[in-house]
Amino acid sequence: MSTRPVAIVGIGQTNHKSKRWDVSLGGLVREAAFRALEDAEMEWSDIDAVVLGKAPDLFEGIMKPELYLSDALGATGKPMFRVHTAGSVGGTTGIVASHLVAAGRHKRVLAVGYQKQSEGNAQFALGSGQGASMGAGGAFAPYMRGYIHRSGAPEDIGPMVAVKDRQNALKNPYAHLKIENISIEQVKASPMMWDPIRYLESCPSSDGACAVVLTDEEGGKAAAAAGRTPAWVLATAVRSEPFQFPGRDPVRPAGAVDCATDVYRQAGITNPREQLDCAELYVPFSWYEPMWLEAHLIAEEGQGWKMVEAGDTALTGSFPVNMSGGVLSSNPIGASGLLRFAEAALQVRGMAGEHQVEEANVAVAQAYGAAAQYYAMWVVANSLDPFGS
Amino acid sequence: MSRTRNDDIAVIGWSVSPMERHTAKSETQMLLEVVSGAVDDAGITRADVDFTCAGSCDYVAGVPFSFVQNTDAIGAWPPKSDSHVEMDGAWALYESWVRLLLGDMDIALAMGSGRSSTSDPAILYPMEMDPFYLAPLGADHANLSAMQARTLIDSGMLTERQMAEIAVRTRRDAKSNPLAQVSGDFDVEELLAADYVNAPLRLHDMPPITDGACAVVIARADKARELCENPVWITGFAHYTELHNPGMRDLRSSTAATLAAKAAGVDEAPIEVAELQASFTHEEPLLVEAMGLGPEVSVNPSGGPLAANPIMATGLVRVVEAARQIRVHGRHRTLAHSSSGPCLQQNLVCIMEGD
Amino acid sequence: MRTSHERGIAEVTITVESTIKFPYKRSLGPVIGPFMTALAEQRFIAIRSGSRVICPPLEWDPETAAELPRDFVDVGPAGTVCTWSWVSRPTEQHPLDRPFAFALIKLDGADTALTHVVDVESIDQMSTGMRVAPRWRAERLGHITDVEAFVPGEEAITVNGGVPGEPVTMMSYDASITYKIPVSDNTIKAHEATAQGRLVGLKCPVCERIYARDRGFCPIDTVELTDDHEVELPQRGVVTSYTIITPVQYPGQTETEPFSRVMVLIDEIDVVMMYQPLVDVPVEDVRIGMRVAVVWASEAEKADAGRPGNLVGWMPTGEPDNTDPSLANRIM
Structure with missing residues (x-):
């Protein structure tokens, strides 16, 4: 095997908002990168390579923005790599960066994801400028209705997720949406946007960025010795499947199941619910929490909503999900996947502040994209051998 | 020389689509054909491929998430470990190569595709430039490259005649390349008599507009030996970028190309053939100098991007042409180069060797 | 959308024409903003990075990415053409609708070059090393095209009026790309x-x-x-x-x-x-x-x-x- 251990030693993100008009595009990505470098106790010159992820260039009207942002992100005289795997791109960004270290190509890699949605209009771009664009909500709503129909889940499950994630966001200083005293009644009273999804069950449109510094075993051990716990990347996996064919199941997609199976196998996880301490899942619409708990094998099929109903996925529950407030609270699309991956790492490093899960030793993060057909996952832990194998 | 280390990775198959000014085919259709061609060439099926990575660009396609429908071409059922870069297919090959270095997968397939014919490059490419200082002026690649060409001319490094001679040579070489879009015998004087398009660039200094796609199969050593009689080993692979704004760079050279060539091991043994993504005539001597390639190196025997320039696949085609020199023409060590951004901002070098 | 017939190499292909057109709004931040504000005031500013003077200014040193102190310095208005190219057929995106030159212009006092256009009647009037100065637009918004063009000489052509009362913090960018897709x-x-x-x-x-x-x-x-x-x-x-x-x-x-x-x-x-x-x-x-x-x-x-x-x-x-x-x- 050629794989070398990879440690996450720096994490940074912007204060996400609907309009970050106080900063330029370069300033936005640098705000996240500075925080990651500071966390890692590194300078720009310590970084060997940069990986940049973002969703469609049409959203901001800048083609291949990795070119413009090369010098903003300290990549002058270094490799700069750009990935784009739709909504899962932030996850893919972290994974590609980890592979550069794992393969021994570089010692220290900076992964950055961003979106500055306020500069354009996502729904316009999704519809290629045509009328009657359904938006992402309209595209996913029939899948969520399928889940509700199949699982027999009560109507309140979606609103419960919406409330729980917004409550978590109140504990996250970087989160975009801060809705004090949000209630299930308030969520249910909000306008129905893409039936069965209400306004308050949907993600916001955010400006924001996320940055992660990954390093090799030596760098990880040095950080640990200095009292800065690293997050070790135990496993990564990606899967893609066709957007449509007769019989394709977008509610429990094979790609999601395969991706989870692969990442758990590599990490030595046989019982995800027991061996994982928490999860950050890409939930842009409330019903995706129970759907992904099932499709990523944390809950049995048809049982995911029961975890929500029982409060298991709350910050103080037996299996916390989306401690950061999730995509439902902040959605700078190109960064959203990396924010999930970063939050999992923050948790196992014990650095999540008010939204810290107690004794979080092993965590999983996930991102998905397009017609629920691209998946990226990683499992991180605060030791290289968390299960004492 | 015989290889035993399983960490070595080789090119074992490829396919390049026809290079056309306009294709009626969709990107997916072009990819379907080149992926089929590449796996056939490697003696495998799509199911044998452990990892796929595509390079394409939404703005070239004119649709957001344009790569999503291209998933139809790769055979992603059962679901596939797969990725996509908004870069030339040469970088998709780089990601595929890194993925195989991890050791748990044996075969990967990289793709690049684009239909440049669907829009006007002069309108499209300003979108790639600094959004505050360059894009609003409508500065495209040709406008900025022409200024780089003049810098070389003013520095006494190059003449317009030498640029025309490069065009004549590449078009002549392209006659033996069945995939070339621009080829033939031309006279330097006649070319120099033509009007400027973007002075000091004339039409012959610039690449054609091309629709096309390319796919390359790579494998780890044991699998490559099992599948292929003459694998083409990737012995060095690196890419670097420079700062973006051409007004802040020394346009007489390309430090990113120098760094990439060095990191890929250009100095370690003689290079016989270099396939460079020199999209404008003046870029060829600049890159040759930046990479330290001597006069003995045969440059762009395929005709290079001046003969066919399928944006988002042009760099990956260079890898194929450099690999072809080893597999078909018996060369031992060749170099492929790809570039992106204004005035050669970003550069990638892949060095390959035969057994 | 409309369909049209486009003659390809070997066959007639039916294409559908679609235009992606959207007015983007960009926030300028703490360095581009003051530069654009200065343009509206018919001035150029640059930013210091150590002993170097960078124009157009960036928030970071483009070599090292170091955050630059907001140490602005006036440069220009005249400058020297470092290199140039001639555009025989302008597009709708170009600032001028007649043949013109693109040029990298090192404004007096700056160590890096600004990209802009030079308005001369013919290519014969262009040369590397020539001196140019800005011709300011009458209606200035705080945008790179507030300089209508550079013209040969040492003297800026200034005009009265059109100055925004407030610092410029945003700019608009109207992209419009037409695709003919088979x-x-x-x-x-x-x-x-x-x-x-x-x-x-x-x-x-x-x-x-x-x-x-x-x-x-x-x-x-x-x-x-x-x-x-x-x-x-x-x-x-x-x-x-x-x-x-x-x-x-x-x-x-x-x-x-x-x-x-x-x-x-x-x-x-x-x-x-x-x-x-x-x-x-x-x-x-x-x-x-x-x-x-x-x-x-x-x-x-x-x-x-x-x-x-x-x-x-x-x-x-x-x-x-x-x-x-x-x-x-x-x-x-």
């Missing part, structure tokens, strides 16, 4: 079929799955689907899932009232048509299991060129609902 044979055939009131699909010769007539490929078997694979589809089916969309207003939006989109599993044959419109069904009546049939356009509606093909949508048949619980598994 229309596939399968798409043409799909339109022809609907024009004839036929619902057709393409059947994969390997796995026998059926796809929309314009799909072109079976992604499972990666085979191309062509006319040979066309199959007629029954024009009735059942709703397996749906959504009701409250339209969000954005540039180009055409809808104002909530509208439904349904997934229809076609009778007798294994194919789902996704995100189909319903006709004359109040949104509160839409449900899984509802039996529906195709509605074709009337002759009058056919004249409406905006509608893709002549399939208007689907209408309830009035039959009893299908109560099979497994229907919900057939979203696709």
Whole structure:
């Protein structure tokens, strides 16, 4: 095997908002990168390579923005790599960066994801400028209705997720949406946007960025010795499947199941619910929490909503999900996947502040994209051998 | 020389689509054909491929998430470990190569595709430039490259005649390349008599507009030996970028190309053939100098991007042409180069060797 | 959208023309903002990075990425042309509508070059090393084109008026790119079929799955689907899932009232048509299991060129609902 251990030693993100008009595009990505470098106790010159992820260039009207942002992100005289795997791109960004270290190509890699949605209009771009664009909500709503129909889940499950994630966001200083005293009644009273999804069950449109510094075993051990716990990347996996064919199941997609199976196998996880301490899942619409708990094998099929109903996925529950407030609270699309991956790492490093899960030793993060057909996952832990194998 | 280390990775198959000014085919259709061609060439099926990575660009396609429908071409059922870069297919090959270095997968397939014919490059490419200082002026690649060409001319490094001679040579070489879009015998004087398009660039200094796609199969050593009689080993692979704004760079050279060539091991043994993504005539001597390639190196025997320039696949085609020199023409060590951004901002070098 | 005939190398291809046009708004931040504000005031500013003076200014040193103190310095207004190129045929995006030069201009006092245009009557008037100065636009917004062009000489051509009262913090960028995208044979055939009131699909010769007539490929078997694979589809089916969309207003939006989109599993044959419109069904009546049939356009509606093909949508048949619980598994 050629794989070398990879440690996450720096994490940074912007204060996400609907309009970050106080900063330029370069300033936005640098705000996240500075925080990651500071966390890692590194300078720009310590970084060997940069990986940049973002969703469609049409959203901001800048083609291949990795070119413009090369010098903003300290990549002058270094490799700069750009990935784009739709909504899962932030996850893919972290994974590609980890592979550069794992393969021994570089010692220290900076992964950055961003979106500055306020500069354009996502729904316009999704519809290629045509009328009657359904938006992402309209595209996913029939899948969520399928889940509700199949699982027999009560109507309140979606609103419960919406409330729980917004409550978590109140504990996250970087989160975009801060809705004090949000209630299930308030969520249910909000306008129905893409039936069965209400306004308050949907993600916001955010400006924001996320940055992660990954390093090799030596760098990880040095950080640990200095009292800065690293997050070790135990496993990564990606899967893609066709957007449509007769019989394709977008509610429990094979790609999601395969991706989870692969990442758990590599990490030595046989019982995800027991061996994982928490999860950050890409939930842009409330019903995706129970759907992904099932499709990523944390809950049995048809049982995911029961975890929500029982409060298991709350910050103080037996299996916390989306401690950061999730995509439902902040959605700078190109960064959203990396924010999930970063939050999992923050948790196992014990650095999540008010939204810290107690004794979080092993965590999983996930991102998905397009017609629920691209998946990226990683499992991180605060030791290289968390299960004492 | 015989290889035993399983960490070595080789090119074992490829396919390049026809290079056309306009294709009626969709990107997916072009990819379907080149992926089929590449796996056939490697003696495998799509199911044998452990990892796929595509390079394409939404703005070239004119649709957001344009790569999503291209998933139809790769055979992603059962679901596939797969990725996509908004870069030339040469970088998709780089990601595929890194993925195989991890050791748990044996075969990967990289793709690049684009239909440049669907829009006007002069309108499209300003979108790639600094959004505050360059894009609003409508500065495209040709406008900025022409200024780089003049810098070389003013520095006494190059003449317009030498640029025309490069065009004549590449078009002549392209006659033996069945995939070339621009080829033939031309006279330097006649070319120099033509009007400027973007002075000091004339039409012959610039690449054609091309629709096309390319796919390359790579494998780890044991699998490559099992599948292929003459694998083409990737012995060095690196890419670097420079700062973006051409007004802040020394346009007489390309430090990113120098760094990439060095990191890929250009100095370690003689290079016989270099396939460079020199999209404008003046870029060829600049890159040759930046990479330290001597006069003995045969440059762009395929005709290079001046003969066919399928944006988002042009760099990956260079890898194929450099690999072809080893597999078909018996060369031992060749170099492929790809570039992106204004005035050669970003550069990638892949060095390959035969057994 | 409109179709046109474009002559290709070997054949005549039908293309569809579409324009991506959107007014982007960019925030300028703490360095580009003051530079643009200075432009509105007919001044150039640069930023210091150590001993270097960088113009146009950046928030960071472009070599090291170090954050630069906001140490601005006036430069220009005249400068020297480091290199240039001649644009014989300007595009609509260029600042000038007649032949002009692009130039890298090192403004007096700066160590890096600003890219801009030089307005001279002919290429013969251009030379490397020539001295140029800005001709300012009368209406200045705080935008790089507040300099209309540079002109030969040492003296800036200044004008009165047009200065924004406030510091400039935002800029607009109007992108408009027109694409001519070839229309596939399968798409043409799909339109022809609907024009004839036929619902057709393409059947994969390997796995026998059926796809929309314009799909072109079976992604499972990666085979191309062509006319040979066309199959007629029954024009009735059942709703397996749906959504009701409250339209969000954005540039180009055409809808104002909530509208439904349904997934229809076609009778007798294994194919789902996704995100189909319903006709004359109040949104509160839409449900899984509802039996529906195709509605074709009337002759009058056919004249409406905006509608893709002549399939208007689907209408309830009035039959009893299908109560099979497994229907919900057939979203696709």
